[in-house]
Amino acid sequence: MPASRFGRQTGKRTSHRLVVDELGQAVVSGEFAVGDILPGDLELAARFSVSRTVLREAMKTLAAKGLVLARARIGTRVLPRPKWNLFDSDVLTWHFNAGVDEGFLRHVCEVRLALEPYAAGLAARRATDADIARMMRLAVAMGDAEHSAQTLAQADLEFHLSLLEASLNPFMHTVGSLIEAALVGVFRRTSPSDDGSEIDRVAMAHIRIVEEIGRRNEEGARHAMEHVIRVGQERLLLNLKAQAAS
Template sequence: MKSVLETVISGTPKRTSHAQVVDQLGKAIVSGEFPVGSILPGDPELALRFRVSRTVLREAMKTLAAKGMIVPRARIGTRVTPRKEWNLFDSDILTWHFACGVDEDFLYHLSEVRLAFETHAAALAARNASDAEIAGMMRLAVAMGEASHTPESLAVADLKFHLSVIEASGNPFLRTVGGLIEAALVGVFKLSSPTAEKGGIDEVARNHIRIVEAIGKRDEAAARLAMEHVIKVGRARIRQALSGGKAKA
């Protein structure tokens, strides 16, 4: 299966009817077309809207219920749940937010979570990564500096690097936040790219190389700080895009 980032870059639609209904209905809920607290239209109306069978529709509704977005109520219907009950670690929900438009508060909260998880992952990688893993991370970091990068290829390279740090941390629980990191990088890709800035690619590569150098020295504090810097630079770039700076179309 393609990753969330690859799907966004390629523009390839969801393949199965089930996936398409989940995607479209999820976006409709996130966008506020079906507001929190509202009752969704009945099965016949939704099946007609999405041109699917009731069986496909019901499976899609189960998927959204598992994400915490809706809850069926006997003799009432299916209600949209409060946002605090949504599983915001779910990569689909995060991607729908970016598709529907995000504000600075949303991005700030997302970056705060990344700062908590990824900086600690970098510190753990400095403690636990094998020499082979460190060499692999360095190859990925250096490759981010290739002058031929497009916004799309740089986004993929960025994702591979950050997931490699998570993997090298050796903590299986941290691996579960891969979807959150991917969705965050989808947002960076859609809103802004350093490829549009003079020297932007070189700066990105240098910043990521510093993370690997700290990991290679087994310097947990330096690895944490280097990762923190990368995340904060990305956050500043998105804020600039949202405030009317150089944004990616």
């Protein structure tokens, strides 16, 4: 393993969190391939300047995320990707840090299409007036011309999590929180922060969702949400292709 990623160059950052992040990122990025056996405890403990106790706890964390499996007399092996917990925020963050492909982004959008339009319909049926007022404030705030890509992504995330909460189905909000890292990654890649007219268009599309919810129009709310997700997906894939061509 390259010394530039591990060991002494990490300085004083020798916590459990550092070990988990560094090893998790190395696995997800393919630095450790599926089926590889990780270096032994003594080698990794020396590279990170941590105790074997800290290292073993980090390995337990990675195992809980489905990335690795420790076996006596064999070592810690990287598990196949279908075993990985993609609803884990760390695993999702490591994916986006490593660079995601078109297939991965399509899968994220498919999950959103399966979840958010239905949640919008539930919100049209159940949301309180206070819920609707809050969502409208968040949607209008998305039209602020001063947004950077990062702040617009955060505003977008806050709107969508607020809508999931307004569905009054606790599972909806929990699943949204689980895929929060994926939503942030998607929103940052679709935020039109350099185009004022496009920011206005995005804000108006979200305002339309709230308007349909306010009318208690379940079908309209579902369609409005689906439109937002599909348009975002198209922009996302165009951005990805542009990056690949540059």
